[in-house]
Amino acid sequence: DAGVTQSPTHLIKTRGQQVTLRCSPISGHKSVSWYQQVLGQGPQFIFQYYEKEERGRGNFPDRFSARQFPNYSSELNVNALLLGDSALYLCASSQKTEGYGYTFGSGTRLTVV
Amino acid sequence: GQNIDQPTEMTATEGAIVQINCTYQTSGFNGLFWYQQHAGEAPTFLSYNVLDGLEEKGRFSSFLSRSKGYSYLLLKELQMKDSASYLCAVSRASGGSYIPTFGRGTSLIVHP
Numbered sequence: 001d002a003g004v005t006q007s008p009t010h011l012i013k014t015r016g017q018q019v020t021l022r023c024s025p026i027s028g029h030k031s032v033s034w035y036q037q038v039l040g041q042g043p044q045f046i047f048q049y050y051e052k053e054e055r056g057r058g059n060f061p062d063r064f065s066a067r068q069f070p071n072y073s074s075e076l077n078v079n080a081l082l083l084g085d086s087a088l089y090l091c092a093s094s095q096k097t098e099g100y101g102y103t104f105g106s107g108t109r110l111t112v113v
Numbered sequence: 114g115q116n117i118d119q120p121t122e123m124t125a126t127e128g129a130i131v132q133i134n135c136t137y138q139t140s141g142f143n144g145l146f147w148y149q150q151h152a153g154e155a156p157t158f159l160s161y162n163v164l165d166g167l168e169e170k171g172r173f174s175s176f177l178s179r180s181k182g183y184s185y186l187l188l189k190e191l192q193m194k195d196s197a198s199y200l201c202a203v204s205r206a207s208g209g210s211y212i213p214t215f216g217r218g219t220s221l222i223v224h225p
Contacts, residue, residue: 004155035215042117042200042215043156055210090155102146102213104155 002026004093004105012111013081021076021108025093031055032074033102034066035090043090049074050096078110086112117216119201124222125191133186133219135201143211146202147175147186150218156200159186188221196223 005024013019025032031050035043048056049068063079072093078085088109092102116138125131137145144163148156162168162177162184174187186199198218204211 033212040217042202042218045212045214048210048212050210056207056212058212102158104157106155 004091004103006089006091006105006108008108009106010109010111012113015081015083015112017081017112018077018079019081019110021078021089021091021110023074023076023091023093023105025072025074025091026103029093029095029103030072031094031096032068032072033092033094034074034076035092036060037088037090037107039087046076081112083112086110117201117203117214119199119216119219121217122220122222124224127191127193127223127225129191130187130189131191131221133188133199133201133221135184135186135216137182137184137201137203137216139182139203139205139214141206142179143204143206145175145177145184146200146204146213147173147184148200148202148215150198150200152197159199191223193223193225196221 007022033048034046037043045058046060047066052068066076068074088107090107091105094101119135146161147159149159150156160175167176172189177184198220200218201216202213204213
């Protein structure tokens, strides 16, 4: 069985640009959560989706948005990129919204220059 | 709000035992996770405590005291491959969902 897959693995963008990150959950998992991890810090919660509905949102500006598709895959969009958005973006999937059973993808390393 | 505190870095010797502590303050507490994260890799699940007490799983054990807002991860018979960051995460109920909030992580360095 495939795990949580994220694409792309690495990305370099310029300040002010927009970026879309993609996540495919484990088959059968209906919940997807997004986290931002800055080097040396723990993952910071951005969004949680379940059955295509937003179930939680962290303390991130409106430049961050996400959605979940009927096949439960998800996209994270970030507009007007800032240097401080440089981080590892992790996607985690689970069958329901409980954190128990979270499986993380390997992440997308975003560098903003 | 939430506050999760764990040591930034710990060192230990191969074959020894190490205890990584985590203290937290939160409302709507549902449970506490420990994850392991090797450099450049995704976090992997180690344990989940909901009730007070000790849960043992091979070389790793995790303890929770809900009344004290305290947990620890105990690693026995340390191996070099245990060098990694250990993340404490508190799950809290929020709007019908459960959102794990992570601490900064404890970087464990195992020496030969």
